[in-house]
Amino acid sequence: DGGITQSPKYLFRKEGQNVTLSCEQNLNHDAMYWYRQDPGQGLRLIYYSQIVNDFQKGDIAEGYSVSREKKESFPLTVTSAQKNPTAFYLCASSNMAGTQSLNEQFFGPGTRLTVL
Amino acid sequence: ILNVEQSPQSLHVQEGDSTNFTCSFPSSNFYALHWYRWETAKSPEALFVMTLNGDEKKKGRISATLNTKEGYSYLYIKGSQPEDSATYLCAPYTGGFKTIFGAGTRLFVKA
Numbered sequence: 375d376g377g378i379t380q381s382p383k384y385l386f387r388k389e390g391q392n393v394t395l396s397c398e399q400n401l402n403h404d405a406m407y408w409y410r411q412d413p414g415q416g417l418r419l420i421y422y423s424q425i426v427n428d429f430q431k432g433d434i435a436e437g438y439s440v441s442r443e444k445k446e447s448f449p450l451t452v453t454s455a456q457k458n459p460t461a462f463y464l465c466a467s468s469n470m471a472g473t474q475s476l477n478e479q480f481f482g483p484g485t486r487l488t489v490l
Numbered sequence: 491i492l493n494v495e496q497s498p499q500s501l502h503v504q505e506g507d508s509t510n511f512t513c514s515f516p517s518s519n520f521y522a523l524h525w526y527r528w529e530t531a532k533s534p535e536a537l538f539v540m541t542l543n544g545d546e547k548k549k550g551r552i553s554a555t556l557n558t559k560e561g562y563s564y565l566y567i568k569g570s571q572p573e574d575s576a577t578y579l580c581a582p583y584t585g586g587f588k589t590i591f592g593a594g595t596r597l598f599v600k601a
Binding site (some may be wrong): 409417418432464470478480484 | 499522526532533534535579587589
């Protein structure tokens with residue numbers, strides 16, 4: 375089955391620690407995304423990557439870092455510089471070949487990060 | 491940043507009720523409007539994508555309409571069932587790699 379996996383589902387970290395969230399897709403999509411969700415707000419874009427070895431900051435990139443060494447993988451590191459890291463994090467991918475997809479997003483199940 | 495508003499924020503209905511909610515967005519630089527359904531403990535999934543003014547899409551008891559001139563879309567659910575309980579997200583697409591999501595309408599259907 376094609377899809378997106380994220381791990382872990384729940385993550386707890388102590389203040390001041392960096393933590394890395396995993397995202398893997400086997401949909402052969404070029405583009406991948408990280409979103410953050412807070413209560414009462416829409417999904418906010420943290421980072422996105424159009425292609426391997428390339429990524430761009432989204433609207434709320436401060437305190438986060440990413441890498442895209444393989445097409446299938448787009449890990450997100452939440453650094454100690456992120457002031458309010460407790461949130462729900464969603465990874466997504468899209469097939470941007472041509473314009474027909476209109477950037478339809480395929481989502482993983484999410485990781486809930488809690489900073490203690 | 492594109493301002494996308496969804497209303498109501500949440501909605502409680504009885505099984506069998508029909509319901510609708512709204513997504514409003516700036517009408518400039520518009521390419522498409524996506525609706526996603528996000529059930530608890532699952533991943534958001536695409537429901538519809540609409541591009542043209544006056545578009546209507548239907549999937550079973552759920553349908554959606556689009557007005558690009560005034561910048562809104564309606565999602566309708568006819569005869570709501572408990573399995574329709576979910577958060578419904580709208581997401582206008584204005585080109586490139588960025589899609590902006592509304593905060594969603596959370597629907598609770600009571601049996």
